[in-house]
Amino acid sequence: MINFFIRINNSLTHRIRFTYFRLTTNYWKFITRILISNKRETKQKESLFVWVPVWGNKHIDWFFEYALPSLLSSDNLPLVAKKKNVKICFYTKDNDSSLIAERMESLSCNYKYSVQTESNFNDGARDMMSNFMIHILDDCIKNNALMLIAQPDLIFSNGSVSNLVELSDGKGVSISVAHPRVSIDSLKKNNVDIANLSKNGTTMVKVALECAHETLLHADETKDLNSTTSGIATRKIPSGLAVIHNLPAVYLCSPIKDDLSFFKRRPGFNIIDKTWPHLLFRQSRLKVVVSSDIAFLIELTSDDIKPILEPGMKYNDHYQGFPPFVNYSNVIVGLWRSK
Numbered sequence: 001m002i003n004f005f006i007r008i009n010n011s012l013t014h015r016i017r018f019t020y021f022r023l024t025t026n027y028w029k030f031i032t033r034i035l036i037s038n039k040r041e042t043k044q045k046e047s048l049f050v051w052v053p054v055w056g057n058k059h060i061d062w063f064f065e066y067a068l069p070s071l072l073s074s075d076n077l078p079l080v081a082k083k084k085n086v087k088i089c090f091y092t093k094d095n096d097s098s099l100i101a102e103r104m105e106s107l108s109c110n111y112k113y114s115v116q117t118e119s120n121f122n123d124g125a126r127d128m129m130s131n132f133m134i135h136i137l138d139d140c141i142k143n144n145a146l147m148l149i150a151q152p153d154l155i156f157s158n159g160s161v162s163n164l165v166e167l168s169d170g171k172g173v174s175i176s177v178a179h180p181r182v183s184i185d186s187l188k189k190n191n192v193d194i195a196n197l198s199k200n201g202t203t204m205v206k207v208a209l210e211c212a213h214e215t216l217l218h219a220d221e222t223k224d225l226n227s228t229t230s231g232i233a234t235r236k237i238p239s240g241l242a243v244i245h246n247l248p249a250v251y252l253c254s255p256i257k258d259d260l261s262f263f264k265r266r267p268g269f270n271i272i273d274k275t276w277p278h279l280l281f282r283q284s285r286l287k288v289v290v291s292s293d294i295a296f297l298i299e300l301t302s303d304d305i306k307p308i309l310e311p312g313m314k315y316n317d318h319y320q321g322f323p324p325f326v327n328y329s330n331v332i333v334g335l336w337r338s339k
Contacts, residue, residue, distance in 0.1 A: 040172030063152035178245030290334020
């Protein structure tokens with residue numbers, strides 16, 4: 001008799017739990033359908049447009065001396081160019097256009113290039129970089145092209161560009177990459193051959209960690225006083241550096257009209273790594289690369305820039321600024337492998 005009542009109780013409990021499971025599963029499916037869509041445009045792209053917003057002698061020098069040699073590494077643009085048309089698209093201030101043209105003409109560079117200047121854009125209600133971004137996005141959409149964002153302070157490890165293109169093409173996704181800041185002052189002090197740094201990915205990671213900028217050095221989550229609230233939390237492990245990057249910026253874009261509308265409706269460019277990825281995520285158009293074996297790039301940074309340090313932040317890995325949509329990037333642990 002007792003066993004009979006136990007079986008009835010177990011059966012009722014099971015039915016209640018199963019009903020709860022069905023209700024909550026359907027509820028979250030409904031919520032997901034409201035928040036998440038799929039707007040991928042999966043056709044193959046014919047071209048890769050390399051977007052280079054640059055002006056001023058210092059950053060023009062950085063691009064031609066450091067960024068461009070990394071782009072021209074054997075498994076970056078040269079490998080992509082075997083399958084796609086490659087064009088380098090400069091966006092600059094009026095008084096720098098002739099210098100950029102001169103520097104390009106002096107190189108034995110096989111790729112087409114164009115130069116757009118600020119006077120070509122007359123929308124003063126948004127900043128110059130936003131105007132540049134809107135124009136290149138529109139150009140990519142019209143010409144069925146992927147867009148690589150190649151600011152002058154970036155160095156791409158060999159193979160990174162072709163890997164990003166390969167992972168995006170035919171899937172309609174844009175790809176963000178978790179990257180560190182590296183001290184250009186430390187690189188020069190240690191006589192690092194910056195122009196050829198990109199040739200070996202693992203060596204590049206090793207050098208990047210050895211010459212880390214203060215913003216990276218103080219991102220160690222095991223320290224009580226750290227800079228993790230700014231977006232990056234790190235921890236050393238035997239094979240390299242484990243990284244939680246809350247604001248991985250998009251570097252390879254497969255643009256659609258929604259991206260164009262997104263930037264047209266906003267006044268500033270600074271949203272590129274703070275809110276634009278939220279749109280891409282909600283439309284199932286975002287991939288995040290956090291492995292240096294797939295893609296690794298560094299941002300050259302002067303020691304004049306200082307990190308914001310806060311006490312009592314041991315083991316913190318949360319960004320304290322505008323929170324990413326559903327905190328998607330915080331759940332990913334990446335590896336910058338130096339061995």
